[in-house]
Amino acid sequence: MAADTAAGIAPDTSDFVPSAPSTAERLASVALDLFVRRGYDEVTTAEIAEAAGVSQRTFFRHFPTKLDVLFHGTEEASAAFVEVLYGRDPELPVGRALVDAIIEHDRAFPLRPDDVSRVLVVRTTPSLSDAIAAYEVRFEGELSRWIAQRWRRPEDDFDVRVLAAALVAARRVVVEEWSSSGGAVDIGELARRAIELVSVPGAETSGRGGASVG
Amino acid sequence: MAADTAAGIAPDTSDFVPSAPSTAERLASVALDLFVRRGYDEVTTAEIAEAAGVSQRTFFRHFPTKLDVLFHGTEEASAAFVEVLYGRDPELPVGRALVDAIIEHDRAFPLRPDDVSRVLVVRTTPSLSDAIAAYEVRFEGELSRWIAQRWRRPEDDFDVRVLAAALVAARRVVVEEWSSSGGAVDIGELARRAIELVSVPGAETSGRGGASVG
């Protein structure tokens, strides 16, 4: 029966119709809509599946967990951010480069309506703020790799891990503050301020000055 | 339930028998043992309940979630740490006071066998590291209050939240590093090093110097 909506369009070799959302797309879209209207916890995966016209089993074939359907579509932005990060001038201090990356990424990936909805859902669901924290921690590894490369130190170096953890945490607060304003405030300004608080500007350069890292 | 250990002493005029573990105590003890032996994910709440001689329903009457049974007994230490924190000299810079608190708390609450087991369980259960992150975030609020008081700023001040988040994250790495060594390394040294990396020493005092925070 799902073939009616999806496969029915496939043989259509004429002009491509952008309105041929995949099952995953439909699930994510419908889910976000339901989450916004009734709250994350009040919506069951079975409901989402039904609203998308598929079985619950199919839901879980596309999204390993309920949380993943909420974050569908954010992976590209995350990956892009990492890329921007590695694109920064290796001579810049870590903090400065991170601020630059946040600003540039904001330009390349401005807030979309779906992002705003997502933030709304997260902010109105206490149990989700925990999940967010867990999500963020995964980014720590990524940032550790980046810092380790710049400092020419191993990834699991204590200093590297500490700074990565601190920066990820600071960035989380920045994004929180920013997204709770709906993207109105200048994220670059927030980032600059936050990172000045957390890392000594100029103390660590690409080669690591070692000034304050005793 | 707490009556057995604390208030239970009042009516108990005879000798107090320490070998009268409450149901919660028994559940937690049995659970930790099972977790260590077979892994957190391989042990069901029903098993824990059975091993403790109660029904599964009773398990959930004592512990809202499976995670809570693992962390049973850590609340006191956490509360004590907060107390130590507020006991620091208000004139000390935030970073320095935090390091002091970590050291003093370590002296007052050295690692117990159960703590070591807990760390082992957490470290061998990937899905739990996420949960840990979530747990840690709750501490952020506490630290925000503390910093806000020292800086005489509101709790939800941006700078306060950033520093709190960064410090909690740094502390998490410190505790990770320390507990993965079984408590062998000097946690004070780790803490000092980590916090020097994250906050400018001497830059912010009780009144906030504002030197590098502008």
Added chain:
DNA sequence: ACGATTGCGTCAGTCGATGACACCTGTCAA
């Protein structure tokens, strides 16, 4: 002694998540 509280058992049910099996459809090679 009596009503209230507390602790627990039992039963049934919800919800997230997974495994097993079968079906249908499109593709590609023989």
Added chain:
DNA sequence: TTGACAGGTGTCATCGACTGACGCAATCGT
């Protein structure tokens, strides 16, 4: 054309965390 194969799906059954409702028994306060 035929047949093997893969991808996406439905159905059924089940697990495991967790909750609500009801009832029983020991204990506690007055």
